[in-house]
Amino acid sequence: MSIEEKQQEIIAEFNVFDDWMEKYEYIIDLGKDLPLIAPEFKTDDRLIEGCQSRVWLHSEFKNNLMEYSADSDAIITKGIIGLLIQVMNKETPETILKTDLHFIKEIGLQEHLSPTRANGLLGMVKRMKTEALKYINN
Amino acid sequence: MADLIKKPFNVKEIREQFPALRQKIYGKNLVYFDNGATSQKPQLVLDAINLFYSKENANIHRGVHFMSQKATTEYEASRIRIQKYLNAKKSEEIIFTKGATDGINLVAFSYGELLQAGDEILISAMEHHSNIVPWQMLCLRKGLVLKVIPINKKGEILMEEYEKMLSRKTKLVAITHISNTLGTINPIKEIVQKAHSVGAKVLVDGAQSIQHLKVDVRDLDCDFFVFSSHKVFGPTGIGVLYGKEDLLDRMPPYQGGGDMISKVTFERTTYNELPFKFEAGTPHIAGGICLGTAFEYLESIDMVAAEKHERELAKYAEDILDTFEGLHIIGEAKNKTSVVSFTVDGLHPFDIGTLLDKQGIAVRTGHHCTQPLMDFFKIPGTVRASFAFYNTRQEIDLFVEAFEKSLSMLK
Numbered sequence: 001m002s003i004e005e006k007q008q009e010i011i012a013e014f015n016v017f018d019d020w021m022e023k024y025e026y027i028i029d030l031g032k033d034l035p036l037i038a039p040e041f042k043t044d045d046r047l048i049e050g051c052q053s054r055v056w057l058h059s060e061f062k063n064n065l066m067e068y069s070a071d072s073d074a075i076i077t078k079g080i081i082g083l084l085i086q087v088m089n090k091e092t093p094e095t096i097l098k099t100d101l102h103f104i105k106e107i108g109l110q111e112h113l114s115p116t117r118a119n120g121l122l123g124m125v126k127r128m129k130t131e132a133l134k135y136i137n138n
Numbered sequence: 139m140a141d142l143i144k145k146p147f148n149v150k151e152i153r154e155q156f157p158a159l160r161q162k163i164y165g166k167n168l169v170y171f172d173n174g175a176t177s178q179k180p181q182l183v184l185d186a187i188n189l190f191y192s193k194e195n196a197n198i199h200r201g202v203h204f205m206s207q208k209a210t211t212e213y214e215a216s217r218i219r220i221q222k223y224l225n226a227k228k229s230e231e232i233i234f235t236k237g238a239t240d241g242i243n244l245v246a247f248s249y250g251e252l253l254q255a256g257d258e259i260l261i262s263a264m265e266h267h268s269n270i271v272p273w274q275m276l277c278l279r280k281g282l283v284l285k286v287i288p289i290n291k292k293g294e295i296l297m298e299e300y301e302k303m304l305s306r307k308t309k310l311v312a313i314t315h316i317s318n319t320l321g322t323i324n325p326i327k328e329i330v331q332k333a334h335s336v337g338a339k340v341l342v343d344g345a346q347s348i349q350h351l352k353v354d355v356r357d358l359d360c361d362f363f364v365f366s367s368h369k370v371f372g373p374t375g376i377g378v379l380y381g382k383e384d385l386l387d388r389m390p391p392y393q394g395g396g397d398m399i400s401k402v403t404f405e406r407t408t409y410n411e412l413p414f415k416f417e418a419g420t421p422h423i424a425g426g427i428c429l430g431t432a433f434e435y436l437e438s439i440d441m442v443a444a445e446k447h448e449r450e451l452a453k454y455a456e457d458i459l460d461t462f463e464g465l466h467i468i469g470e471a472k473n474k475t476s477v478v479s480f481t482v483d484g485l486h487p488f489d490i491g492t493l494l495d496k497q498g499i500a501v502r503t504g505h506h507c508t509q510p511l512m513d514f515f516k517i518p519g520t521v522r523a524s525f526a527f528y529n530t531r532q533e534i535d536l537f538v539e540a541f542e543k544s545l546s547m548l549k
Contacts, residue, residue: 020164021493021497021543021547024492024493024547025547028547051504052487052488052491052503073486074486074488074489075486075489075548076488076489076493
């Protein structure tokens, strides 16, 4: 599945929800279900400090593809991380760098990626891209 | 503008004055419980802002023409209205600033110039970052010592410890009147008395108090008092520093520019008199005038009845929240205002705040710019509902309903 198809799949999934609370119920369930990061990777150098919630991001480069795992202390943030990783995981660094994560806006969660939200998610997306950039330069 | 007559306190009538309260957020009736962050504006203030920019806009203190004279008169009338409201001795003691933070920075710089290495400044453990960082910067700059007055688990100042910390070295006590996170009302009069007994001055951060309590600076006998307009129903970007005249007179100017000078030559500049010495450049004219309007509005409110109403709201909310398992109220001072801060075991404040928002409830979550206080309680943050006199019990019922729904989703 291409990265665009993955985004479209999430948009279709969110289309069935009638209201905000249903959307958030789904995001919270995602957050509850996913064991996202190995405990040994929850270190300070992987921490992205938000004003509200904190995010840890770990990345690896395997078979020319980026593999990400991440976690947060807030469950809604964790659920959105789940969506971001679903889209970005196992893609080439080139794809990751040029991808516009438009699905976030289309499912109505753009506020979580705004600089004012300060939940660490914007910092996480930026770091996902800078990590990918390392493997292009090398 | 005619003076409004003080009417018996009536929430329904008061709410009608605040158009922002009558809107739907995500299709739900707005419940605005973030008054600690900023207050909504009454129609009287909104009309004054509109009127100023529609008809009265002109620069002040320098024009010969009609509009400039009129704007100057209104700006200075606002200063006098604020002076009277605070019961300051003279209008020269009312300095317009950008807000409470700006006022604290002004004092930290300017009063700080009168201090010497080894002098001590006391702050409390419950201060907002804006009443911590300017003092840290001053201490670094001048080699002063910053000391922190401890608090107990209820969120009250340990007065005995405070007394022990005071000495002839203490030059300033900078303390909040009301804690933005806990709602604690500090015993300012007593704090001032004790500070004065060793010759120290006192700065009171009134950002959270003037909208709840009738403040009388001469009764408090504080040396400085700062607050922000936007938290007292006025526009953003303006605030006030009150300072005792003799002290302000001794302090050097904070910023240089137009309006603050008496005469400028390339060799030497002499400074203007108070209050203009501290007001460099074209000020926030509309803000200054309309803050006066906000005080005109406040004068029409029976503040004693308003405070009673706010305390009843807080008590009502706390009594309900207390019945939730795993919920902890943070800030249980005997004397506190209408702030209810809490945590829930196993849940992040951000998650609760996000779900409340989607149900039309505006609260603040996080550390509330009091990180050292969060460290003291060993928590990452709280959910804070802060009430104003325009809030109602019905809104608290809506909040509780939305809160229960959020808990059922998160647990």
